[in-house]
Amino acid sequence: MNRSVFKAAVFISVPLLLVGCGGTKSVSNPVPPPVTVREVAIIAVPRAISVSGVLEAGIEVELGFEVGGRIKEMPLHEGQAVRQGQVLATLDATDLKHALAIAEAKLGEIEAEHGRLSRLYAKGSLTRHDFGRIESALAEARANAEILRDQVAHTVLRSTLDGIVSHRRVEKGTVVAPGLPVVAIIAVDHIKAAVAVPESDISAVALGQEAEVEIPALGGQLFSGRVEGIQPVAAVLSRTFKVTIGLDNPEGVLRPGTVAMARIQVDGEARSATVPGQAILTTPEGRPFVYRMQGDGTSVSRRPVTVGGLQGVEVVVTEGLEAGDIVVIGGQHRLSDGSVVSVVTETP
The missing domain is CATH 2.40.50.100 (RNA polymerase II/Efflux pump adaptor protein, barrel-sandwich hybrid domain)
Known part of the structure; x- marks a missing residue:
């Protein structure tokens, strides 16, 4: 074969070989994870004031x-x-007990003398004046002995x-x-949460209003109580009013000095977003968030939220969501911020 023809054949064969090899490759795109979503519900919930403070003893007595x-x-x-x-x-009580022993011995002598003179007085052998003297002595001896008994008991x-x-x-x-x-005793069966209410909210707070108190030191455990006291004068520097919330504590788990977070239910209503409980996730630091659908309808963003409690089976979200937002309520544990998803079911 002519050398030039051979070279041409090689050059033509190589591209064809590359094309043939390329035709056998297959490019696979990752399948978006399936998720279930639901639109945020906006409902009217009782208005509440969120405040913080510390637990205080309900009763403290100084004994002496x-x-x-x-x-x-x-x-x-x-x-x-x-x-x-x-x-x-x-x-x-050594000295007092000694004095009591003397007083009781003297009382015994006077009681015996009183008995003897009583018989004489009954027979008319003793004047009223003389009998009165022994009766006075007996009353004084009894009083002295009683005083000393009380002192020994005390x-x-x-x-x-x-x-x-x-x-x-x-x-x-x-x-x-x-x-x-000598000793101070605090009662622990009834504890008070002392919270600071801003002057802008104090007019809405009244005695007897219900409150929910969260104790972070107990893993966020919630306790129900009522407003028991409202300080009439604001603190000079903070411009807040001290409000006390009474909490029953029969198990003694609440301790004075512990940090407390409270929500006081006041008159009126506020419109808030609600989502199912499974929509709420938390960061390793304990901060709640949800996955919200982006405007393109195919991806999600991680949205920090503020949780305000329960309304039936729904979780109230006070900050972070608005009407019309769509959140992921199923399959979100496999997601991250910006994940592309496939909506398989939209819960009404």
Whole structure:
């Protein structure tokens, strides 16, 4: 074969070979994940004010002895639970018990003398004046003995309520005066959430209104309560009013000083978006979001939202969604911001 002809044949064969090889390739496009969507519902919900604060003790009492003396025993420590009537501390009652023994012995002597003179008086052998003197002495002896009995009894300090020891004001061996605070007890069966309400909202708050209190330290657990107090004067710097919400705490899980988030139900209604609960996802930091359909109808965007509670089986979204928005309610766990999707079902 002519050398030039051979070269031409090679050059022609190579492109044909490449074309033939290219024809065997197949390009596969990824299939968009199927999702279920629903349009956001807009409903009228009771108006609520969202505020924050801390838990406070419902009742705190400072207890002290009614008599003075040196503290002999003080067995309880801060944080310990106590029951009503439980002993909190005792005084050294040695001197008082000695005085009581003397007074009771004297009382016994006077009672015996009173009995003897009573028989004489009944027979007319004793004047009314003389009998009156022994009766006065008997009354005085009885009073003295009763006073000392009370003083001895008051050397034992007992709790006046069920609660927790919040403070020990003194220690064992301290000499205390009557009425000096020795122990502080807080009741824990009823707790108050003290929240700060802005001056722009305080006019809508009233005693008895229902409130929902969330405790972040308890994993967002919710507790129901009512407004029990409204401070009449605003704080100078923050221009907020202290409002207290009463919460029953029979299990004792609520502790004073814990951060609280509250929603106070006030008069009136507000229009809010609602979505099914499964539409709400959370970031690793715990921030809620949804996947909202983009305007092209084929892709989604991740939308941060603010959740405001439940309305029946629906979740109220106070921020982040508007009327007409369409959110993914099924299949969203496989998505990311900007994912292309295939809508297989649209729930009405």
